[in-house]
Amino acid sequence: MIERRKSIGRFRLARGVGVVLAGWAVCIFASPGSAAVEFARDIRPILSDNCFACHGPDAKHRKADLRLDTEAGLLAVRPGDSPRPAAVVPGKPDQSLLFQRITHADPDKRMPHKSSGKKLSPAQIGLIKRWIEEGATWQGHWAFITPTRPKLPDVGNDPWVRTQIDRFVLARLKAKGVQPKDEAERRALIRRVTFDLTGMPPTVREVEAFVNDKSADAYEKVVDRLLASPRFGEHMTRYWLDLARYGDTHGLHLDNYREMWPYRDWVINAFNANKRYDRFVIEQLAGDLLPNATLDDKVASGFNRAHVTTAEGGSIKEEVYVRNVVDRVSTTATVFMGLTAGCAVCHDHKFDPLTMRDYYGLFAYFNSLDGNPMDGNRKDPAPVERVPTAEQKQRIKTLNAQLAQVDADIRGKVAQVKYVEPVAPSEAEPPKPVEVVWIDDAAPGGANLQGNTPWQWVTKDKHPVFSGNRATRRQAKGLSQHFFDGAKSPLRVGKGDKLFAYVYLDPKDPPKEIMLQWNSGQWMHRAYWGQNVIPWGADNSTQRRPMGKLPKAGEWVRLEVDAQHVGLNPGALINGWAFTQHDGTVYWDKAGIVTMTDQKPAFDSLKRWVVYERSLPKPSMAASHAAVAAIVKLDDAKLNDAQRKQLTGYFIEYVYSGSRETFEPLHKRQADLKRQVTDIEKSYATTLVFKELAKPRDAFILKRGEYDQRGDKVGRATPEFLPPMAEGLPNNRLGFAKWLVDPSHPLTARVAVNRYWQQLFGVGLVKTSEDFGSQGEPPSHPQLLDWLAVDFRESGWDVKRMMKQLVMSATYRQSAKATPAQYKADPENRMLARGPRFRLDAEMLRDQALAVADLLVEKIGGPSVKPPQPDGLWFAVGYSGSNTVRFKADTDDKIYRRSVYTFWKRTSPPPQMTAFDARSREECTPRRERTNTAMQALLLMNEPQYFEAGRRLAEAAMRSGNNPKARVAFMIQKALKRPATARDFDDLLGDHAFFQSVYLKDPESAKALIAVGESKPDASLNPGELAALTMVASTIMNSDEFVTKP
């Protein structure tokens, strides 16, 4: 209740701010390039950077009781015992304390104080002076005010304009007197947009089709095709994984494998299904809290489990818990709100109005995970969900259908049997010894499987199997065993019975000793073969009977033991069996008893069977037939019709001698199907999810952010300076997520569209896409950002529509060709006077190389894959006991998958990615650097997969043409998506001749060269020629044109 009241108060405050700001909004937005000094654009950044640290929101560290981040602090007379004049007196710089102090003659009094290391430039001082002279109009921080759809700038009827976006861009350019570029050539354009929407290059055919398409909507058709491609989702996901700090290992200490790829696949599917962004946010932050949460919703909630975790010995649980929650809060704030909340872990934010109380209010939403903060070095630290793949789902569906069929079959057949109690039950025939198999392909029902390590079932394809489909295998150093007890239908021992089992000893790794043990209520019955090294039981008694030498290795041998010899006398019930060995590798198969005692007696009389059942210590039926077990005990006379029917049905299906032949095969089939279902279910991938504790954990302000320095207890609350949570929302993560996507939220939509912009244009409209606070850069085109944000929200948060809107603009479609002077004047293209041109990201580079080489294997989703990387990278850093200390490359198709599927070990990420500025994913990364280094050159020239791609391109060229010119032309076309020019031939044919002269003379080098990579070279091609052409291909694939988005 208290929080609700606070929220209402806050709402008033926020509205008040809005009113104050209405005026400035018009001013800043309506006159781009206006000469007037604007507080929000020109002054606040100076004050924030130079003054707020001591005169800002952080009350605890505020100096001289002077506050410059609020209107009151700047312009109001300062209260106190003797009120002091305002820091700024509009129109009068000389009377303004602020101006006096930044221009003070005494260096000790001049601000910013020299101890801060900050200094104002004369230009900055001039701006402040002008701002005061012009009336010192104050404006709130732009990003904290809910955006409204701005009026479109009037740029007349300029034919350059294609979309509304272009009006904003053109207005700005016109004000600066700069001309935008015309549309890029079609080949460049389709290459650019295909990279931007799918992360891959277009095919030659797609390029030529577009070039030749004369229809007015040729480009739009391309865009629509790309947005519909499943590659779109893979590409968009790649950026999201940087934000979500997704990795395939824990990231700290042991850095073991951590299974979460179903979350990655969820993101891909979300983008491909064009999930609304608001749903995308809600499901990731609180999917588990949605009413009737689906498995997908829960998988999505893994977003806030993706942070790094540890189980380092010695770690203090509480400290790890706090770190985990801090990561969740900071990441959530950065990703969805562009806020650098991390500062407020230890103190009130120095620059933005985010207090520690605000921070820990957010903390309280994310601290109640129902799971241990330590990851236990497991791949699946709870809470997790098991997630079937589509394939697995299909298999299960098929098996269940088959099971249902068998069930129906059984039911039908039970109904057909007309059981009549015989007048004179037949006397049982004199029994003959029969072999009763107890263990074959599975342990008997109810068995509780145990062992030093789990039971290892192996199949015929790779191992010896004696009977059925599988056998068990055990490899041991010293004593080791697998066993069970608790079998539901025990073996009944009769006079003269023999126990048997089949064994196969690995001739390369024989054991010292093997032993069988039986449980008759106690494990007191043992027989062994080989050396007497297993010390259990009294030697040479029924507790440890020597049976002679080890059986012959390398073949299946039947072992037999007289039951009485090991103390199992007539009437004994065996409920457990152990397969024990010392050293070696041993396989076991088919085991049971040769007996004259009927194990599961068939009865031709229901009455006799009931009598028999009642004589047992407990009824013989499985747990699923508990109802029948209960009925059996009842007095026959008291049974109602339904009960009688149930009893009879069971009898017919399981016991009646007259129908055993009918039902036994069906039961076997049923058991087999059920086992297959269980096996598949056991192989489901796991993925980390969020799950709330039944009772939330208390949250406290932590002094200086220290886990053990608890201050005030705090409840869940959204930050004071942002609009309040709507009435009626639950005050939990779900409410929080819905608050984020409420139309009143000033940040969420802006931050999202800005990232899409950054993705396409290289730099966001707000360059600091991770920081929309006052230390972030103000937007280059504030109106455009707001227009896009409102449009995005009002379109129903339609991501594909937004991406389409951006790439349809004339701004995006501009040519990137410019003069060096133009590039120099605006290196980051903030004015947008040319098309976006920059080096492709790591993933796009690799995918492009694989694509032009026709090596790429496209398949959506699944476990992460390990393309080859240089030996020893993991080993050089890994903890000796980590399960990712040694890298083993995958083989076959897996090494040619798209890079979004590459296995990400966070303490040693894939070098093909990090060399091109991919970050480690140890923390949220809203944008990557884009560097240009010698290491990158070495990688592109020498990395085996890139080099192999060159060879594959050369092979295709050789098959397509029979002279160097045609082959070079082919490669240029396939790699650069344009016809070769005379200059290309000038450049490359001479080199080709040189390479040819080298490799025709040196076939050994040629053969070594074309053997690089995992795929085999085309044996029909001359190695010398192929080697020479491979070098030309590699040249093209190292060119700036190839590695850069045009």
Added chain:
Amino acid sequence: MHPIDEYIQLETRRQFFGRGAKGLGLAALGSLMGANALPAGAATGAASTGRPDVPHFKPKAKRAIYLFMSGAPAQMDMYDYKPKMADWFDKDLPDSVRKGQRLTTMTSGQSRFPIAPSIYKFKQYGQSGAWISDLLPYTASMADDLAIVKTVHTEAINHDPAITYIQTGRQIPGQPSLGAWLSYGLGSMNNDLPSFIVMNATWTAKRDAQALYNRLWGSGFLASKHAGAMLRRTGDPVLYLRNPAGVSDAVRQRMIKSVNRMNERLYKEVGDPETHTRIAQYEMAGRMQHSIPDLVDLRDEPKHILDMYGPDVHKAGTFARSCLLARRMMERDVRFVQVFHRGWDQHGALPRDLPLQCRDIDQPSHALIQDLKQRGLLDDTLVVWGGEFGRTVYCQGKLTKTNYGRDHHPRCFTIWMAGAGIKGGVVHGETDDFSYNIVQDPVHIRDLNATILHTLGIDHERMSVKHQGLDVRLTGVEQATPIWPIMT
């Protein structure tokens, strides 16, 4: 055969380049390309300049080597002599000493904290009379070259956070490492080699070694070119340095020339200066293919020099080999070299493992300092030795007269520094009789990093980069002061 040796042998056999021409430089490449092919500005390489305001003052050191002992060496068995502990064998650490200090959960459950006095003998060395244990005879013999600091402390008590903290200034991942800061601030002095090189040495202690993480030499939020280049002990010494099989140096040079010609043409057409930078980077890549094999080719080292570093120098990847390579890097003006030596986490069986670890590092560390000195390089090279925290005086696990283990201890540990800007023959700071608490001159790891930066001409307070709205520094937001008393 070791791949690097193999490479060298191959090169010799092929004789593509005589030893004199190994450093095929830009000029040669330029002439291959024709006089006009080289864009203006490309010659300097893009990686060579640092931040314009750095150095902030005249640096004492131009370059530095950091010998990092990962796992935390036991200070009281090596440098922090505590004779009184002899009387405390198996007695409990007084609560008045522990003062509720938080412990790792590896020993917080122990019912008692019995003191394990060091079993090693200590003697005094040099003018400073520094106490050094018998485990370090070579190091002891150069006591007067060293400033030994016995009072370094940290807050982190477990390896991952602690080593991340000392290397990047923050316990959680994401910040640039010390070397990345130096590369960013100071730039490179050698266009043909990375400005920050990392080596990861082998170790001989018999227990599992703590992990290292790429972040320890990573660039954090700085550009990735500032990340340390790992000089590897297997395969290519630098990732992807070597040409694919069958590609000779002549073919490679021709290809680089060809790539750059294509790029030059594209530059004329499109006008993007990044294309020019790429040309320069391809040239540098070509040069690195010679400068790095040259760097790791030890055939020009005379026997008496090899002998100085000890027998391990003949084995690739050892600490001794790494020290010799570090000296060669200093000669080539690599800005910063960091050698990581693992295996110092002696929770148990310390008497078995610590001598092995000390043997790994003792003679090579000594040789490195003396070798730098005899070449005049120590005058402008800083050398730092140390780990991420210290170890407890009380025993972890079973204590006997001859065997003990020690848990993590953040409150005090010993490092030493030598060379440019550092006074030799100084012992700084004092701990209590238990090597548990600092009684005089505490040095936070921030102070240590401030000292390293200062020696290299950087004011740690001014060396900040705006990231996520904050001015981020290696030394963080709290007060840090260089260790003035040990500095010249």
